[in-house]
Amino acid sequence: MSRSSTVNFGAPVQSGIVHSHFNVQAKAPQQPLLAWRDRVGHVIDVLPSLSDLEKPFRASIDRYGVGQLAFTDCRSDSMLLERSLTRISRDSIRDYAFHVFLEGDVDDVAVRASPRNRASGAASILVLDMGQPVRMRRNTCRVLTFFVPGILAQEMFPDPEALHGRTMQNETPLTGLIVEHVTALSQNIAGMGASVADSAIRTSAQLLLAAFGKQAGLSGNARAAARAAMFGRVRRYIQANLSNESLSPESVLNALQLPRPTLYRLFQHEGGLGAYIRHLRLRQAADELARYPHVTVTEIAYGLGFKSSSDFTRAFRRAYDMAPQDFRALSMEGGQVLPRVRHNEPAEISG
Structure with a gap:
């Protein structure tokens, strides 16, 4: 004490x-x-x-x-x-x-x-x-x-x-x-x-x-x-529903009954709530690509709420400057750490 x-x-x-x-x-x-x-x-x-x-x-x-x-x-x-x-x-x-x-x-x-x-x-x-x-x-x-x-x-x-x-x-x-x-x-x-x-x-x-x-x-x-x-309350809800395809700023608003201006101000420094959700999904995807080499890219994409593997690949490439398959190959070859997020992507908040 x-x-x-x-x-x-x-x-x-x-x-x-x-x-x-x-x-x-x-x-x-x-x-x-x-x-x-x-x-x-x-x-x-x-x-x-x-x-x-x-x-x-x-x-x-x-x-x-x-x-x-x-x-x-x-x-x-x-x-x-x-x-x-x-x-x-x-x-x-x-x-x-x-x-x-x-x-x-x-x-x-x-x-x-x-x-x-x-x-x-x-x-x-x-x-x-x-x-x-x-x-x-x-x-x-x-x-x-x-x-x-x-x-x-x-x-x-x-x-x-x-x-x-x-x-x-x-x-x-x-x-x-x-x-x-x-x-x-x-x-x-x-x-x-x-x-x-x-x-x-x-x-x-x-x-x-x-x-x-x-x-x-x-x-x-x-x-x-x-x-x-x-x-923290919003972040916990998002993480719990990350694999839900319907997860969106609107669904968060409806589920938590928060005022729209308040919620948007909370995530303004993250590039917006939609960008924050996308970022967490991509970070999770990168982790799964490295940890589960036998799971296909398509399975990972759908498992994290992306509507198609092509949508996922485009988003992943924009965030990390490489395709999901290339990232997986790098991680398997030399224990590559997660690639750095591009500067126009929001950084994950801990705590």
């Missing part, structure tokens, strides 16, 4: 993703809740009752560290959690923890001793200042948590300590975008490179801060974070 507010959030990632996994199922039947308490005890205390210890308990967590950023994907049964002033005085953890519940929720969140400071109702998203005390009941859930350095929170929220204990439901377009973005991150982070994961975690943090800023009536600009998440 990242710690103090001295983190340079704009610093480039210097190393890869550090991943760890823990599952209490590997423990003896009478030990899982105590094993879980030991596992998360460096961050927050689990407060089991005697009856809790007698019940079955399931929990697992995956933690991904990228530079000074951290993201966890946790599934667990219900438990009572507390981060006390005593605990806070003994450690240096001062990040802001944004919890996004994909399943289940959290309730009875108390950030002060007085009952009037308890959050009412269950929440889909919760933010905690790890430098302040909290006590809460986390119900059986799957929760994704982003640990955000204080310096980033201060950039987007003028009084970040006031974030502590704030909750919200997934009821707005912005929170819906957040849930979709973090869900995609949880599904794909294991296969991401460090720089891509770093960018995705940063975008998630910016979206979450923007949502709470909007809830608080602040005038912060969430456009850049929202644009990155929306771009």
Whole structure:
């Protein structure tokens, strides 16, 4: 987990993703809740009752560290959690923890001793200042948590300590975008490179801060974070439907129900949405030509949504200055890397 507010959030990632996994199922039947308490005890205390210890308990967590950023994907049964002033005085953890519940929720969140400071109702998203005390009941859930350095929170929220204990439901377009973005991150982070994961975690943090800023009536600009998440949403749809012959800018508009001007602006720097779709198809085609020498060019063309092998050959030649058959021959002869895209073709965006 990242710690103090001295983190340079704009610093480039210097190393890869550090991943760890823990599952209490590997423990003896009478030990899982105590094993879980030991596992998360460096961050927050689990407060089991005697009856809790007698019940079955399931929990697992995956933690991904990228530079000074951290993201966890946790599934667990219900438990009572507390981060006390005593605990806070003994450690240096001062990040802001944004919890996004994909399943289940959290309730009875108390950030002060007085009952009037308890959050009412269950929440889909919760933010905690790890430098302040909290006590809460986390119900059986799957929760994704982003640990955000204080310096980033201060950039987007003028009084970040006031974030502590704030909750919200997934009821707005912005929170819906957040849930979709973090869900995609949880599904794909294991296969991401460090720089891509770093960018995705940063975008998630910016979206979450923007949502709470909007809830608080602040005038912060969430456009850049929202644009990155929306771009990711469109890109995932295109990649999932790349082999569909009917895939087109119009079909993307209809499927995702996005405003036409917004969608076109997103891909303006790619030469347009149609050019972006064609580019991804051609990159995939080049990969398949090299990897599957026994698959015919025609089969590859139709498999990627081209209407004919001649249309595919013309598009491939325009992009790479050679015919598909010539590219395959080069790749088979000497392990040739993918040819460089011509300058008038859009470059693929990662992340």
